[in-house]
Amino acid sequence: MKKRIFNFSAGPAVLPEEVLLEAQKEFYSYKEAGMSVMEMSHRGKVFDSIIKEAEKDLRTLLNIGDDYAVLFLQGGATLQFSMVPLNLMPPVNKADYIVTGSWAKKAAKEAKRVGAVNIAGTTESENFSRLPKQNELKLDSEASYVHYTSNNTIFGTQYKTEPEVGNVPLVCDASSDILHKMLDINKYGLIYAGAQKNLGPSGLTLVIMKKELLERSGDSLHTYLNYKIHAENDSMYNTPPTFAVYVVGLVLKWLQNNGGLNGMYEKNLKKAGILYDAIDNSNDFYKGTVTNKDDRSIMNICFTLPNEDLTKKFLSESAEFGLSGLKGHRSVGGIRASIYNAFPIEGVEALIKFMKEFKEKN
Numbered sequence: 001m002k003k004r005i006f007n008f009s010a011g012p013a014v015l016p017e018e019v020l021l022e023a024q025k026e027f028y029s030y031k032e033a034g035m036s037v038m039e040m041s042h043r044g045k046v047f048d049s050i051i052k053e054a055e056k057d058l059r060t061l062l063n064i065g066d067d068y069a070v071l072f073l074q075g076g077a078t079l080q081f082s083m084v085p086l087n088l089m090p091p092v093n094k095a096d097y098i099v100t101g102s103w104a105k106k107a108a109k110e111a112k113r114v115g116a117v118n119i120a121g122t123t124e125s126e127n128f129s130r131l132p133k134q135n136e137l138k139l140d141s142e143a144s145y146v147h148y149t150s151n152n153t154i155f156g157t158q159y160k161t162e163p164e165v166g167n168v169p170l171v172c173d174a175s176s177d178i179l180h181k182m183l184d185i186n187k188y189g190l191i192y193a194g195a196q197k198n199l200g201p202s203g204l205t206l207v208i209m210k211k212e213l214l215e216r217s218g219d220s221l222h223t224y225l226n227y228k229i230h231a232e233n234d235s236m237y238n239t240p241p242t243f244a245v246y247v248v249g250l251v252l253k254w255l256q257n258n259g260g261l262n263g264m265y266e267k268n269l270k271k272a273g274i275l276y277d278a279i280d281n282s283n284d285f286y287k288g289t290v291t292n293k294d295d296r297s298i299m300n301i302c303f304t305l306p307n308e309d310l311t312k313k314f315l316s317e318s319a320e321f322g323l324s325g326l327k328g329h330r331s332v333g334g335i336r337a338s339i340y341n342a343f344p345i346e347g348v349e350a351l352i353k354f355m356k357e358f359k360e361k362n
């Protein structure tokens with residue numbers, strides 16, 4: 001078998017090696033079932049225990065109470081851009097959006113199709129290079145909810161604490177940092193995340209929502225778009241993404257066996273810390289793109305080189321060195337190192353070594 005490289009892809013992204021090996025072992029024939037998870041009925045006993053176990057483990061890890069529903073859906077975070085306003089905006093039909101990047105903008109765009117969107121804060125004029133401060137937000141106390149993006153995958157900013165929104169339900173797109181640390185779920189009305197960055201394979205979208213909010217889902221909604229239907233049917237209204245649910249289940253076990261979310265957070269802080277140090281101690285050869293250091297993401301680390309030619313050279317030579325997926329998004333340029341939960345510290349150390357040598361030579 002070919003050796004694995006260090007994969008800095010922003011998403012779909014690296015999975016824990018232990019999880020891949022476990023899935024490989026069970027791929028052909030799952031435990032006593034005599035068939036692959038991909039081949040079995042989602043209504044059967046075996047899959048039923050896989051999905052229930054995944055939900056139970058998630059509830060334990062994040063300490064999710066019975067007053068919250070956990071849903072395994074499809075359509076990515078992108079479908080949530082529509083489902084959130086369709087379900088939660090009525091009857092008030094206005095919502096606040098904090099726009100901190102391209103994904104937040106796309107979320108706001110879909111919400112505008114449903115009702116009035118108040119852009120409660122944005123740093124678009126600064127190319128999203130920092131987050132709006134609390135005192136820059138213009139929140140509407142009558143809004144049906146406030147939507148924000150906890151980690152801006154493209155621009156490399158991340159909220160360290162939730163914005164304060166009073167009694168208005170907080171809705172969060174946590175696609176690129178869900179489970180990177182412990183959260184107080186009770187602060188949220190709804191959290192959603194596409195799985196393919198920090199949870200598992202693509203094809204599954206996780207929604208955690210306060211059951212109280214299910215009352216807002218109107219009967220006129222299309223069935224699949226209605227949270228209440230999914231909740232009433234335990235995410236089994238239609239065929240769930242069975243294999244993705246299974247792999248996410250393995251990732252949750254891996255988290256439990258590796259120090260839980262507090263242990264993971266410590267590792268994430270360490271990985272990001274040594275990489276930011278390498279950037280900051282490079283005499284401006286490497287420059288972080290986030291203008292307010294407090295807003296720096298510990299998941300997606302964005303930096304630039306002195307010019308375009310060096311950037312191209314960095315990308316081609318780093319690829320030869322076994323470091324893949326480092327090209328920054330076109331709206332920021334430069335380099336982006338995505339170092340989610342499953343990304344090993346050895347890969348960060350290899351990148352730092354490469355960066356030092358590249359700087360010496362150039």
Ligand SMILES: *Cc1c(COP(=O)(O)O)cnc(C)c1O
Nearest residue numbers: 076077078103153173175176194
């Ligand atoms: C990747 C990403 C999305 C888009 O996710 P899909 O699952 O492709 O729809 C949305 N929001 C954030 C923050 C992301 O990182």
